[in-house]
Amino acid sequence: MRYITRGIALGAALALGGGLAAAGTTAASAAPATGAHTQSLYAPSALVLTVGQGDDAASAGIQRAVTLNCTPGPSGTHPAAKAACADLRSAGGDFEKLTTVKTGVLCTKEWNPVIVTAQGVWEGQRVNFDKVFGNPCEMKAAKGTLFEF
């Protein structure tokens, strides 16, 4: 499926005379001209991920924030962009699934809430995700690679 998409994308890029950015070709001859639209043949995936203290996204104190792009290739300030994109892709962009506390993890139950958020776009669809954990132990048991920054 991925290869087919790439084939179509490449064909389209050739047909359009190379005016669009085609990933995987070294013929991306020059930096995009200033003011030119960097049209992509891929649905955009661009996210801002944050970790903060509090139980409400709007008011939480943001401790850390990173960017993550997954198309055409993984990039951004996320320290493990490649692994994070792979996880997101295998979960079909389901952030809830990627932040579920693993079974068998023991955490105390004190209320010291931490919140993770993901905002932006995943494969062309708007993302507005947040999840509150009761305390940092619970977050640690759930955050996976995606929120490991």
Place this chain on the structure above:
Amino acid sequence: MRYITRGIALGAALALGGGLAAAGTTAASAAPATGAHTQSLYAPSALVLTVGQGDDAASAGIQRAVTLNCTPGPSGTHPAAKAACADLRSAGGDFEKLTTVKTGVLCTKEWNPVIVTAQGVWEGQRVNFDKVFGNPCEMKAAKGTLFEF
């Protein structure tokens, strides 16, 4: 102000034994260890900017999306990250100010709405901005460098 901040940051980094990322020093000796928290001495600024068709952020079809980081230095998939960060900084992070239609611009009045959005974090504060323009001409007259992608 910036220099003072940098001075404090550098001092703190030295005091903490170089475990934190200190911008502007070439002593950022190695890539961050996997799993290590990339703590920053700066308030984070990480954004996802989108341009789409429609008049509602939640339902608009997203045409383009880029990421933009402004601290410690400009980066991201935005084609003019440096200029966009400079504009944001000089506007004090006021997205409304940066997307005001310039006076003296003549546009037709047909309703073909386009929407720009900015989500993420600006200097540690949560950003959730969107602005609808009646048609692409109006957007063109207002988007500045920030939404020029």
